[in-house]
Amino acid sequence: MPLVFNQEAINGILFTLHFQKDSPIVAHQKLIEMTGKKVMNLDQINEFFKKIDNGEFQLKKEVKEVTLAHVLNIPEFDGKYLDIDARLRLRKTCTTIREIINEKMLDIDCFYYRSNRMGIDISTNDNFYVIYKIIEGGLSVVNEDSEKFFNTNNEEEQMEMIQKDLMSILCSEKLRIDSFIIEHSQRNNPKFGMKALRNTFNQLPHKLKVRYLEYVVEENCEVLIETLKTMDPKHFKSLKLWIKLGRHDWIPSWEELNDLEQWKRLKSLHLIFGGLNSLHIIRCFTHLENAHLKIDSFDDYLELTPVHIFVMQFKDKLLQNPNLKQFKVRADRRIRNSHFEEINASLQQYNTNNDPYPCWISIPYPDSVMWRKRRKK
Numbered sequence: 001m002p003l004v005f006n007q008e009a010i011n012g013i014l015f016t017l018h019f020q021k022d023s024p025i026v027a028h029q030k031l032i033e034m035t036g037k038k039v040m041n042l043d044q045i046n047e048f049f050k051k052i053d054n055g056e057f058q059l060k061k062e063v064k065e066v067t068l069a070h071v072l073n074i075p076e077f078d079g080k081y082l083d084i085d086a087r088l089r090l091r092k093t094c095t096t097i098r099e100i101i102n103e104k105m106l107d108i109d110c111f112y113y114r115s116n117r118m119g120i121d122i123s124t125n126d127n128f129y130v131i132y133k134i135i136e137g138g139l140s141v142v143n144e145d146s147e148k149f150f151n152t153n154n155e156e157e158q159m160e161m162i163q164k165d166l167m168s169i170l171c172s173e174k175l176r177i178d179s180f181i182i183e184h185s186q187r188n189n190p191k192f193g194m195k196a197l198r199n200t201f202n203q204l205p206h207k208l209k210v211r212y213l214e215y216v217v218e219e220n221c222e223v224l225i226e227t228l229k230t231m232d233p234k235h236f237k238s239l240k241l242w243i244k245l246g247r248h249d250w251i252p253s254w255e256e257l258n259d260l261e262q263w264k265r266l267k268s269l270h271l272i273f274g275g276l277n278s279l280h281i282i283r284c285f286t287h288l289e290n291a292h293l294k295i296d297s298f299d300d301y302l303e304l305t306p307v308h309i310f311v312m313q314f315k316d317k318l319l320q321n322p323n324l325k326q327f328k329v330r331a332d333r334r335i336r337n338s339h340f341e342e343i344n345a346s347l348q349q350y351n352t353n354n355d356p357y358p359c360w361i362s363i364p365y366p367d368s369v370m371w372r373k374r375r376k377k
Contacts, residue, residue: 010039011048011057018052108177111169115193116185120162122169132162134192159196166200173206176235180208182227183216194223207232214240225256233261238268243275258284269293274332278310281329286317289325297333307335308342 013034017027024045031045032038040048051057110125123129131142139150139158152158169175184194194217201223209232215224224241243252252273257263267289274296285291298307318324 010035014040014045014048015052015057018049024049106172106175108175110179110181111177112181112183113166113197114181114183115197116183120193120196122166130165132158134158155192159192159199162196163200163203166196167203170200170204170208175209177208177210179212179214180210181214181216184223185218198223198226201226201230204230209235211235212238212240214242216240216242216244218244224252225260228257228260228262231262233265236262236266239266240270241273242271243273254280254284278314282310282314282317286314286321286327288321288327289323291326292328292330294330294332296331298331298335298339306342307339308346311343312346 010031013031014027017030022030024042027049028040028042028045031040048057108124108126112121112123114121114123119131119133121129121131129143133140133142137149138152139161141148141150141161150158150161182197208230213227213231213236215227217224228239263284264287268291269285269288270292271285272294276293276295278298281293285293298310314329318327
């Protein structure tokens with residue numbers, strides 16, 4: 001629902017800006033940024049400021065302090081009437097309004113951060129979007145039907161502009177994000193977009209309350225660790241991690257991930273990465289309730305450990321997890337026939353019905369009435 005600014009609300013905003021010692025020129029620009037249109041010209045604002053200086057205008061006597069409820073003509077100022085675009089405009093007005101905005105609840109169903117060869121795209125599923133493009137001569141910023149151009153080729157200055165807008169959205173402790181989608185392609189200026197995101201995360205005064213994170217990357221970078229550290233462990237439940245690289249290009253630090261509280265509390269994981277080896281699967285993934293791992297092959301990354309031994313160790317470790325619900329490991333390459341026969345022979349002890357394979361076998365689950373079933377193929 002868009003904000004409606006009547007003259008009483010505009011007067012209250014200008015009174016606040018005057019109180020903040022803003023000049024009429026600055027106040028005029030902030031008013032345009034906040035309302036999205038030219039509601040008063042510069043001469044009118046000059047005249048209004050003179051009235052305030054001469055004591056000809058003041059807020060109602062019973063108003064002892066300027067609050068956003070007085071500035072805006074919204075009963076009790078319900079934060080649900082503010083979309084992200086309105087919040088960004090209001091936050092640019094003055095410190096007083098910015099602090100009040102940060103205290104209002106903001107629920108985002110799906111938040112996207114995309115960094116690719118076209119630029120950086122920040123958007124939500126409710127039609128808010130900002131697109132940043134580094135072009136010849138500076139930075140282009142497109143927001144809905146408006147476009148601004150910043151005449152600077154300094155990469156740090158360009159990055160600060162993007163970080164400022166990100167902070168305007170993510171800095172509120174009242175923010176709740178159901179799904180946070182991060183996508184990065186290395187085909188153009190590979191480090192710019194992710195560096196801006198990492199710098200923003202490092203500046204946040206609190207943890208992000210995100211339920212589901214989807215992280216899709218094409219380059220070797222440390223932003224994954226920084227991203228997970230930013231998540232509030234109490235809210236963070238599910239992760240999809242897709243590393244679009246060959247197994248020799250980037251090996252994530254699974255041991256470092258395994259030390260994070262966010263990783264330890266993670267409930268569900270969908271991982272697509274060809275270079276994951278058996279040792280890391282057993283050490284760092286078997287605590288999950290639900291997991292779906294897609295790897296390249298069991299044979300190439302076993303560090304001299306036979307497939308049969310890995311499967312048996314993997315089974316034993318999974319059965320130590322009392323919260324286990326489902327765990328899938330899919331390899332793109334088939335295992336050798338000899339390895340399959342070894343695994344099949346060891347699992348026959350659980351085939352109490354002597355069914356011919358492929359069949360389902362039931363494995364006793366310790367200290368529980370639950371059973372774990374595994375299909376032999």
